[in-house]
Amino acid sequence: MYQAPRGTQDILPADQPYWRTILQTVERLAQTYGYARIDTPIFEDTSLFERGVGGGTDIVDKEMYSFEDKGGTPITLRPEFTAGVMRAYIEHGMRTWPQPVKLYSTGPIFRYERPQAGRFRQHHQFNVEAIGAQDPALDLEIMSVAWQLYTELGFGGLSFQLNSTGCPQCRPAYLHALKAYYQPHESAVCDDCRRRLQRNPLRVLDCKKESCQAIIAGSPHIIDYLCAECAEHFSRLRHYLDLLGRPYELNHRLVRGLDYYTKTVFEVWASGIGAQNALCGGGRYDGLVEELGGPPTPGVGFASGLERIVLLMKAQDIEPESLGPAPFLLAYQGAEAKDSAVRLVNELRAGGMGAILTFGDRSMKAQLRQANRSGVRFVLIIGPDELAEAQITVRDMAGGAQQRIARADFFAWAKERVL
RNA sequence: GUGAGCGUAGCCGAGAGGUUAAGGCACCUGGUUGUGGCCCAGGAGAUCGUGGGUUCGAUCCCCACCGCUCACCCCA
Numbered sequence: 001m002y003q004a005p006r007g008t009q010d011i012l013p014a015d016q017p018y019w020r021t022i023l024q025t026v027e028r029l030a031q032t033y034g035y036a037r038i039d040t041p042i043f044e045d046t047s048l049f050e051r052g053v054g055g056g057t058d059i060v061d062k063e064m065y066s067f068e069d070k071g072g073t074p075i076t077l078r079p080e081f082t083a084g085v086m087r088a089y090i091e092h093g094m095r096t097w098p099q100p101v102k103l104y105s106t107g108p109i110f111r112y113e114r115p116q117a118g119r120f121r122q123h124h125q126f127n128v129e130a131i132g133a134q135d136p137a138l139d140l141e142i143m144s145v146a147w148q149l150y151t152e153l154g155f156g157g158l159s160f161q162l163n164s165t166g167c168p169q170c171r172p173a174y175l176h177a178l179k180a181y182y183q184p185h186e187s188a189v190c191d192d193c194r195r196r197l198q199r200n201p202l203r204v205l206d207c208k209k210e211s212c213q214a215i216i217a218g219s220p221h222i223i224d225y226l227c228a229e230c231a232e233h234f235s236r237l238r239h240y241l242d243l244l245g246r247p248y249e250l251n252h253r254l255v256r257g258l259d260y261y262t263k264t265v266f267e268v269w270a271s272g273i274g275a276q277n278a279l280c281g282g283g284r285y286d287g288l289v290e291e292l293g294g295p296p297t298p299g300v301g302f303a304s305g306l307e308r309i310v311l312l313m314k315a316q317d318i319e320p321e322s323l324g325p326a327p328f329l330l331a332y333q334g335a336e337a338k339d340s341a342v343r344l345v346n347e348l349r350a351g352g353m354g355a356i357l358t359f360g361d362r363s364m365k366a367q368l369r370q371a372n373r374s375g376v377r378f379v380l381i382i383g384p385d386e387l388a389e390a391q392i393t394v395r396d397m398a399g400g401a402q403q404r405i406a407r408a409d410f411f412a413w414a415k416e417r418v419l
Numbered sequence: 420g421u422g423a424g425c426g427u428a429g430c431c432g433a434g435a436g437g438u439u440a441a442g443g444c445a446c447c448u449g450g451u452u453g454u455g456g457c458c459c460a461g462g463a464g465a466u467c468g469u470g471g472g473u474u475c476g477a478u479c480c481c482c483a484c485c486g487c488u489c490a491c492c493c494c495a
Binding site: 001003006057058059062063080109111113114115116117118119120123124125126192203206208256258267274275276278279280281302303304305306307308309331333334363364365366367368369370371372373379381383384385393395397400402 | 420421447448449451453454455456468486487488489490491492493494495
């Protein structure tokens with residue numbers, strides 16, 4: 001028997017209200033903050049991601065869905081949004097638009113990983129980018145989108161994590177200090193960390209091994225090594241956060257897996273949804289557009305995982321908005337009555353009123369049972385009696401009260417009830 | 420890629436080495452020859468994940484594979 005591929009899932013009707021609620025909130029917020037929607041292709045040239053995300057990252061090294069298309073072009077299913085959006089910024093000359101250009105997207109993302117709670121091979125993200133301004137107030141704005149999104153969804157108990165990763169000017173000095181600090185501890189540290197010190201030293205700060213914790217705790221903090229520009233940027237961002245009374249945790253160990261981040265990095269953490277607790281992650285990427293062949297252009301953004309939002313809604317018992325059932329169900333008996341029912345259901349729908357018809361000429365009992373389960377408010381019964389008198393029997397499912405209404409008057413009656 | 424746990428109908432879930440593999444939910448039919456939710460009766464639905472082995476016999480024992488779940492890694 002066929003199954004959905006590993007790490008993918010069907011979003012069944014029962015779950016759609018969650019998605020609908022999230023997407024509606026997201027779209028309303030984007031409008032509120034002045035972000036315009038952009039949809040980029042689900043796949044791009046492989047080299048775009050290799051360049052943008054960076055060789056040496058897990059995403060590029062082992063998580064991309066890459067293949068050659070029939071023309072032999074190396075293609076990759078997008079493992080994140082940012083690279084594709086930056087490509088579009090460059091390709092469409094968006095530097096001639098009023099800056100910053102503020103864009104958002106939602107859609108599927110692909111990474112070849114072992115699935116677990118809150119992690120999938122195909123998942124969906126809400127992505128926000130503000131390109132073309134280096135103002136820390138813009139970092140604040142981006143963080144505010146995340147803040148307001150989770151607030152409006154009704155989440156509690158979230159933790160905002162903030163750090164700065166410096167820039168190409170000041171980071172080397174920090175990495176040097178970090179390596180120097182680790183030198184005497186190299187034998188005490190785990191195998192992974194020894195490897196990280198060579199490949200990607202920042203990541204040692206992220207290690208969860210018990211044996212490494214004490215060493216991490218004593219390690220130097222990057223914010224003590226920031227250049228004047230980065231330090232100023234960071235302190236102004238913190239000032240703005242204080243201005244709005246936004247609590248956050250200064251996390252010296254927060255480093256992110258993608259190469260392109262500069263200055264601000266942040267994540268929002270939740271509890272109760274498993275080990276994969278990051279609801280969103282983002283930050284500033286001032287070198288990325290240039291790296292992809294565009295002019296030097298600053299940018300800041302974040303992406304939030306929609307599956308994780310759904311998980312958290314369920315964990316926190318947050319009820320999504322539901323569309324509800326159609327108000328009418330037509331039950332008929334006899335071929336002639338069926339003709340009349342088919343006509344009436346068409347008429348109601350054309351008039352914008354929700355109506356469902358039963359199929360298969362089932363017994364009245366079966367039709368009412370279906371009506372009960374569907375949650376419709378009224379059952380419209382048409383049988384030989386009604387036909388003979390040009391009437392419709394209307395049954396109110398709440399109490400079971402029935403009344404006969406002349407066929408000619410019914411449409412007006414219905415409109416009054418449900419529109 | 421590594422580790423652990425688990426795989427019995429759409430879902431949940433009992434079960435013993437040996438005649439027809441419980442039960443509940445959901446579904447269908449009937450009890451009301453035109454009427455739901457409760458109740459009653461009945462029905463349909465399972466090659467007991469797959470393959471091999473042990474055995475007179477395996478769904479239950481052994482092995483392999485596949486799948487699912489959680490965790491590591493890493494991230495949304």
